[in-house]
Amino acid sequence: MILPNMPVLCCLLLGLASVAFADPIVSIPNGELQGLQLQSPELNEFYAFLGVPYGQPPIGDLRFESPQPALPWNGTLDATQERDGCLPLSNYSFYPNPGPKSEDCLYLNIYTPQLNQSANLPVMFWIFGGGFVGGSKDYRYFGPQFLLVNDVIVVTINHRLGPFGFLSTADNVILGNMGLKDQNLALQWVQSNIKYFGGDPQKVTVFGESSGGQSTGLHILSKKSRGLFRAAICQSGCSITDGFQPDPKTYAYAVAQQIDETITEKNSSLELKNFLLKQPAETLVIAAKAVGTSGIRPVLEVEDDEAFLTQPFYALVEAGDINPVALIVGATSEEALGFIGNEDQLAGVAEGYDEDWSTLVPRHLRPIEGSNLTEIGELIKNTYVGVNGTFADDLVATLEYYSDNINVKAAIKMAQLHSAFNPAYLFQFSFYGSKAQGHYNIEGGGKAGHFDDVPYVFNMTTYPLVTDADDLCRKQISRLWTNFAKTLNPTPAGDELLQNVIWSPVTPDNIQYLDIDDTLEVKPNRKVKEYATWNYVYDTYATKPIITF
Numbered sequence: 001m002i003l004p005n006m007p008v009l010c011c012l013l014l015g016l017a018s019v020a021f022a023d024p025i026v027s028i029p030n031g032e033l034q035g036l037q038l039q040s041p042e043l044n045e046f047y048a049f050l051g052v053p054y055g056q057p058p059i060g061d062l063r064f065e066s067p068q069p070a071l072p073w074n075g076t077l078d079a080t081q082e083r084d085g086c087l088p089l090s091n092y093s094f095y096p097n098p099g100p101k102s103e104d105c106l107y108l109n110i111y112t113p114q115l116n117q118s119a120n121l122p123v124m125f126w127i128f129g130g131g132f133v134g135g136s137k138d139y140r141y142f143g144p145q146f147l148l149v150n151d152v153i154v155v156t157i158n159h160r161l162g163p164f165g166f167l168s169t170a171d172n173v174i175l176g177n178m179g180l181k182d183q184n185l186a187l188q189w190v191q192s193n194i195k196y197f198g199g200d201p202q203k204v205t206v207f208g209e210s211s212g213g214q215s216t217g218l219h220i221l222s223k224k225s226r227g228l229f230r231a232a233i234c235q236s237g238c239s240i241t242d243g244f245q246p247d248p249k250t251y252a253y254a255v256a257q258q259i260d261e262t263i264t265e266k267n268s269s270l271e272l273k274n275f276l277l278k279q280p281a282e283t284l285v286i287a288a289k290a291v292g293t294s295g296i297r298p299v300l301e302v303e304d305d306e307a308f309l310t311q312p313f314y315a316l317v318e319a320g321d322i323n324p325v326a327l328i329v330g331a332t333s334e335e336a337l338g339f340i341g342n343e344d345q346l347a348g349v350a351e352g353y354d355e356d357w358s359t360l361v362p363r364h365l366r367p368i369e370g371s372n373l374t375e376i377g378e379l380i381k382n383t384y385v386g387v388n389g390t391f392a393d394d395l396v397a398t399l400e401y402y403s404d405n406i407n408v409k410a411a412i413k414m415a416q417l418h419s420a421f422n423p424a425y426l427f428q429f430s431f432y433g434s435k436a437q438g439h440y441n442i443e444g445g446g447k448a449g450h451f452d453d454v455p456y457v458f459n460m461t462t463y464p465l466v467t468d469a470d471d472l473c474r475k476q477i478s479r480l481w482t483n484f485a486k487t488l489n490p491t492p493a494g495d496e497l498l499q500n501v502i503w504s505p506v507t508p509d510n511i512q513y514l515d516i517d518d519t520l521e522v523k524p525n526r527k528v529k530e531y532a533t534w535n536y537v538y539d540t541y542a543t544k545p546i547i548t549f
């Protein structure tokens with residue numbers, strides 16, 4: 001989209017409250033970019049460059065391939081409007097009114113508080129969440145103002161989703177993890193280009209939530225991402241969170257069979273790939289949805305020059321065979337509230353647990369041969385509701401079990417393992433603000449669900465903050481995150497905004513965490529009993545090497 005010589009009208013189209021003034025132009029090796037100047041009450045102005053291509057459109061024969069770097073252009077590229085997002089399998093309610101989507105989606109947004117090539121500002125690189133099947137980087141979901149006020153650059157990126165990002169034939173025909181390779185290419189783009197926007201390529205922090213947090217964690221493991229960043233923030237998802245496709249080949253064939261039922265595993269993976277390459281993108285979306293969105297996950301690739309990840313995640317973290325970066329990792333106080341829709345559903349979940357304790361055993365434990373799942377489930381049940389208790393009688397414990405299993409135990413484990421090699425700070429987001437007040441909770445249980453932290457990190461037009469307490473919380477979390485991006489320490493000095501809290505990293509023997517609530521407070525591990533049970537269960541019953549925890 002090359003701009004004709006004309007003034008900027010885009011802000012009206014974007015629905016931005018602010019008005020564009022100047023025409024910021026930045027030249028990068030690929031060509032010239034026309035961005036936007038925007039205003040915010042707390043910044044005099046800031047600059048946005050939207051829809052900047054970092055990869056060639058992964059269309060035609062490039063579908064399922066590793067992304068290729070973007071090509072140069074002549075003239076001035078219009079970076080004043082969003083480009084298409086990547087084709088999703090799910091339209092999540094927390095990303096309403098999705099804009100246009102297509103396979104041509106490898107774009108990123110850059111936001112900077114100043115256009116000064118000598119400014120050398122730290123760079124925060126955001127990977128959105130959405131289960132690897134939905135979401136996009138767009139300004140209306142991820143407004144950068146809270147972070148920019150602390151003098152950093154923010155980059156938000158799109159990456160391929162669904163089968164386009166994660167299908168794999170478990171050989172080197174379709175390797176898999178294309179979506180993660182897109183993120184990696186965007187990180188390389190930042191290394192080569194961010195200085196033209198005033199950013200320091202030596203000070204890149206990758207951060208993300210949910211599948212974005214998981215992706216962030218996986219960049220710590222991939223040799224391909226070594227040297228591209230020095231710090232990471234994993235919110236409600238990290239490299240060892242359950243979110244891994246152990247059998248991508250079966251999934252890939254099932255998708256093809258949805259389209260043509262004569263295809264079987266007797267067809268070679270090359271036949272399968274050629275067949276899928278001929279399908280319209282929309283056909284692939286429908287087929288993958290029918291087989292199941294939870295089949296779309298990172299995979300262990302076969303060894304190949306282009307592979308992003310080939311080794312079991314947990315084993316890499318445990319061995320310290322990782323990229324040397326500082327880490328912030330954590331979860332919300334009651335992750336489950338973001339997954340179980342209401343109290344009736346929660347009661348149904350509790351009854352299901354009581355009826356069959358084996359359902360408490362994580363799917364990804366990969367229990368060793370001969371394990372008695374009911375017996376393992378009983379151990380877990382006893383930890384959460386006691387030998388005589390039931391989940392039906394204890395919905396607080398039901399929430400806690402679900403939250404721990406889905407995200408919390410992995411966050412604690414991640415902090416502990418990482419801390420043996422590099423700094424690791426653990427947090428819990430417990431704040432009961434306007435966002436969390438939008439859903440149910442159970443008296444006596446935590447009140448902040450999955451995703452409730454995100455509107456305090458980004459200015460989401462979909463979740464406006466209304467109270468003074470909201471305002472304080474977003475100022476605090478932004479200060480913590482940007483301090484970390486600048487200095488690798490979230491609390492480098494006494495700071496009244498941060499209530500003078502000193503948040504020290506975890507050590508293998510001291511799993512303390514920062515509780516982000518109405519106040520900021522460092523607390524000892526509150527999951528000692530539960531964590532001990534989980535450790536015992538994985539040590540005793542999991543097939544080694546452990547992949548996720």
Ligand SMILES: *[C@@H]1O[C@H](CO)[C@@H](O)[C@H](O)[C@H]1NC(C)=O
Nearest residue numbers: 017040041042143145459461
């Ligand atoms: C957040 O975004 C809204 C809508 O774009 C805007 O009106 C508001 O000023 C922004 N808040 C801050 C602190 O910049």
Ligand SMILES: *[C@@H]1O[C@H](CO)[C@@H](O)[C@H](O)[C@H]1NC(C)=O
Nearest residue numbers: 002030031071072073074075
């Ligand atoms: C840019 O312009 C030059 C000279 O007209 C031309 O040779 C080249 O192909 C153009 N490149 C692109 C990407 O359009």
Ligand SMILES: *[C@@H]1O[C@H](CO)[C@@H](O)[C@H](O)[C@H]1NC(C)=O
Nearest residue numbers: 087088089090091098285289
């Ligand atoms: C998401 O919503 C758009 C627009 O309403 C629709 O065209 C698209 O089919 C939906 N996608 C899915 C995967 O449901």
Ligand SMILES: *[C@@H]1O[C@H](CO)[C@@H](O)[C@H](O)[C@H]1NC(C)=O
Nearest residue numbers: 114115116117118119120198
């Ligand atoms: C650009 O940044 C450098 C380094 O921080 C600073 O010395 C200089 O004054 C800045 N220039 C402008 C025009 O703000």
Ligand SMILES: *[C@@H]1O[C@H](CO)[C@@H](O)[C@H](O)[C@H]1NC(C)=O
Nearest residue numbers: 262263264266267271272275
């Ligand atoms: C699958 O294999 C069968 C039997 O060899 C063949 O007839 C068919 O064309 C193959 N399908 C595709 C899509 O290649």
Ligand SMILES: *[C@@H]1O[C@H](CO)[C@@H](O)[C@H](O)[C@H]1NC(C)=O
Nearest residue numbers: 357371372373374375376378
């Ligand atoms: C598995 O364990 C349960 C509970 O301890 C027990 O009732 C059941 O008999 C065991 N099943 C087998 C096959 O050993």
Ligand SMILES: *[C@@H]1O[C@H](CO)[C@@H](O)[C@H](O)[C@H]1NC(C)=O
Nearest residue numbers: 382383385386387388389390
């Ligand atoms: C469980 O119930 C039995 C029978 O009522 C009782 O003897 C036992 O003390 C109870 N155990 C616990 C831990 O409360």
